[in-house]
Amino acid sequence: MNRHLLEREWILPRLREYKQAMSKLDMDKDTIGYITSLLGPIALQIVGGSAGEFFHHEMLPHATVWFAIADLYEEKFRPLYRWLNKQRRTEAPRIQQAYQELKNKSDPRITSEEGRVSSSQRKRHSYMILLSSDDNRWIAQTRLGDYFKRRQAIMEELLLSIEEDVQRQNDVLESLV
Numbered sequence: 001m002n003r004h005l006l007e008r009e010w011i012l013p014r015l016r017e018y019k020q021a022m023s024k025l026d027m028d029k030d031t032i033g034y035i036t037s038l039l040g041p042i043a044l045q046i047v048g049g050s051a052g053e054f055f056h057h058e059m060l061p062h063a064t065v066w067f068a069i070a071d072l073y074e075e076k077f078r079p080l081y082r083w084l085n086k087q088r089r090t091e092a093p094r095i096q097q098a099y100q101e102l103k104n105k106s107d108p109r110i111t112s113e114e115g116r117v118s119s120s121q122r123k124r125h126s127y128m129i130l131l132s133s134d135d136n137r138w139i140a141q142t143r144l145g146d147y148f149k150r151r152q153a154i155m156e157e158l159l160l161s162i163e164e165d166v167q168r169q170n171d172v173l174e175s176l177v
Contacts, residue, residue: 008166015159031145033133039063043128051099080150087143098138
């Protein structure tokens with residue numbers, strides 16, 4: 001496969017689409033709205049009465065392409081994934097506290113099914129809470145927004161790098177012709 005052709009004809013247009021989509025959103029004002037609009041609904045998994053990890057409930061079609069690009073350039077994203085793994089350990093208590101607050105407020109997203117599960121089954125019991133813009137207050141206490149800001153910066157750096165490579169290739173071709 002011709003890497004330069006792939007970058008010029010397929011990856012570069014998708015990175016430009018990503019940049020354009022990001023430019024219309026404000027992560028600082030609405031982290032969950034940003035994530036949902038760009039990638040799809042995000043949820044918090046609950047296992048045995050404990051908050052687990054954030055995950056994409058449904059990935060939008062264009063988001064799967066953007067994640068595929070991240071996989072193609074794994075070396076650029078590796079530091080981000082290492083950072084994220086460290087954050088998970090430090091974030092767990094904050095996320096659990098937020099979940100307890102939602103539970104204490106009888107948040108309707110916490111299913112009544114949880115109360116019907118016997119204590120012996122609770123460890124295996126799992127459900128999710130779809131996050132909405134109403135969750136931005138407690139989400140701001142986590143590193144979820146930082147993760148997506150870092151991801152955005154890497155995608156923008158990748159876009160610039162590929163644009164420069166394509167321009168260099170074009171310059172070489174023009175000088176030969």
